[in-house]
Amino acid sequence: SGVGLAHQVIGPRWPSxxxxxxGPSFAEEVAQGLPTALVAAATEREFARDLADLLRGGTLRSYDSDDVAGVEVGGAVKNVLAIAAGLSDGLGFGHNARAALITRGIAETARLSAALGGDARTLMGLAGVGDLVLTCTGDLSRNRRVGLSLARGETLSDILAALGHVAEGVAAARAAAVLARHHGLEMPITEAVYRVLYEGLPVRRAVEALLAREPKSESS
Structure with a gap:
């Protein structure tokens, strides 16, 4: 179908x-030698262990995993959720609203991960909750800054030009929205971010609509 994760697209064409x-790792802090923990996942467990061993040393701690799908989904969708957190923070909606977005964001990330063959337990680790909390709350987060700037009324093109770096959540929002629709999944936060970025949905309307969604079981 052409719709899938990187390893699902590359794997059949790559012999290795x-x-x-x-994992939660701002490049600036890694470069400074500050304590950081990462997870290395691979389609073969032995390669994952070797990769983790190569990374490990000094202040850098690494773990191995065979859940490539879960690690990929967690690492991509957290950037979309960080934009959502920035939108909420930029509107002054407070810490409670941000926590709600992060928590419900984990739920929709888990739905996408499961649909793509991921293990829900991975999202409770470094590539899930760890990376998500850092990216949604840290001042070094480019994706959070995109949301903050959009909430101030800046245009996406101006924001990206000023950043001077890639904000992965902008592209990830489109990819995640496509995957969610392909698999018939409900991912309202991702969909809202996509509509703000690509369809011109006003920021305040997007966030207020999310927070006013019809109540349901938390496990839904």
Whole structure:
């Protein structure tokens, strides 16, 4: 179908194991030698262990995993959720609203991960909750800054030009929205961010609509 994760697209065309690295890790802090923990996942467990061993040392701690799908989904969708957190923060909606977005964001990330073959337990680790909390709350988060700037009324093109770096959540919002629709999944936060970025939905309307959604079981 052409719709899938990187390792699902590359794997059949690549003779060697495919690996990914993710986790709560601002590059600036890694470069400064500040304590950081990562997870290395691969399509073959031995390669994942080797990759984790290569990364490990000094202030950098690494773990291995065979859940490539879960690590990929967690590492991508957290950037979309960070934009949502920035939108909420930029509107002055407070810490409670941000916490709600993060928590419900984990739920929709888990739905996408499961649909793509991921293990829900992975999202409770470094590539899930760890990376999500950092990216949604840290001042070094480019994706959070995109949301903050959009909430101030700046245009996306001006924001990206001023950043001077890639804000992965902008592209990830489109990809995640496509995957969610393809698999018939409800991902309201991702959909709202997509509509703000690509369809011109006003920021305040997007966030207020999310917070006013019809109540349902928390496990839904």
């Amino acid at each position: 194991p495919v690996g990914v690295i993710s």
